[in-house]
Amino acid sequence: MGETSQPGTDGTCRRDAQGTRRRLLDAAAELFAERGYERATVRDIAARAGANQALLFRYFGTKKALFGEVMARGGQEQLRTTPADRLFEVALRGMLAGGGGPGADRSLEVCLRSIGGSDEIADALRGLGEEYAEVLATLSASDDGGLRGDLALSWLLGIGLMRVVVGKEPLASADPDRVCTLTAGALRHLLEHLPADGRPTDGAAD
Numbered sequence: 001m002g003e004t005s006q007p008g009t010d011g012t013c014r015r016d017a018q019g020t021r022r023r024l025l026d027a028a029a030e031l032f033a034e035r036g037y038e039r040a041t042v043r044d045i046a047a048r049a050g051a052n053q054a055l056l057f058r059y060f061g062t063k064k065a066l067f068g069e070v071m072a073r074g075g076q077e078q079l080r081t082t083p084a085d086r087l088f089e090v091a092l093r094g095m096l097a098g099g100g101g102p103g104a105d106r107s108l109e110v111c112l113r114s115i116g117g118s119d120e121i122a123d124a125l126r127g128l129g130e131e132y133a134e135v136l137a138t139l140s141a142s143d144d145g146g147l148r149g150d151l152a153l154s155w156l157l158g159i160g161l162m163r164v165v166v167g168k169e170p171l172a173s174a175d176p177d178r179v180c181t182l183t184a185g186a187l188r189h190l191l192e193h194l195p196a197d198g199r200p201t202d203g204a205a206d
Contacts, residue, residue: 021059023049029070033106036113037067037121064120074107075128084135085195088156088187089180091132095160096176112160129153139191148190159183 027049031040042063046053060066082090095108111125137149159179162168171179188194 017059020049020051020055024051024056024059024066025070025073028066029074029106029110032067032070033109033113036115037063037110038114067114067121068124071107071110071124071128074110075132078107079131079135084138085193087132087135088152088191088194089184092156092159092180092183093176095156095164096179108157108160109164112157112165129157132156136191139193141192152187152191155183155187 024045028040028045031045031048034040042056043053045066046056049056056066060069078091078094079087091108094106107128111128114121114125133146133149133153135149136152137145139152140148142148159171163171163174166172184194
């Protein structure tokens with residue numbers, strides 16, 4: 001059913017609309033992460049959100065616009081709020097959590113399951129990947145910092161691909177703390193400003 005305004009209920013309608021919009025975003029994030037962009041249908045997103053399909057188009061216009069907002073809310077928010085020297089671990093733990101709790105960021109899972117979609121979707125995924133790599137590159141003072149950032153991102157996505165999409169054992173069932181410990185120790189050879197034992201190294205970027 002559509003959401004119509006009744007006299008004296010404008011505030012309630014706005015709250016209802018905001019709640020519906022949030023549920024649609026949450027449902028879309030879950031389904032894009034579980035199935036990828038192409039296989040997650042508008043009908044299924046609306047059904048999971050408990051909303052009318054017409055409301056999805058009213059609030060977002062198109063499925064691609066909804067996808068863009070999901071990516072902006074997840075990956076972009078993670079980039080804005082996570083210190084550079086914690087980004088790799090935070091993003092890795094998000095994928096290792098296997099879906100996480102309510103509101104968990106699953107943007108990198110969306111990336112992994114949506115590769116090979118339309119050119120527009122590929123451009124959106126490429127743009128987000130470039131932003132992650134640029135942040136990771138700040139953790140190295142080497143002349144080839146950009147390459148190091150790309151390599152770190154490739155490793156991050158590769159781990160996610162083998163665990164989340166392929167389900168390769170023993171990685172698929174490995175303890176997240178153990179995976180993070182092993183990867184952090186090796187990654188510090190690539191990005192010298194990664195924190196050791198939870199503390200930034202000397203000269204790390206602010």
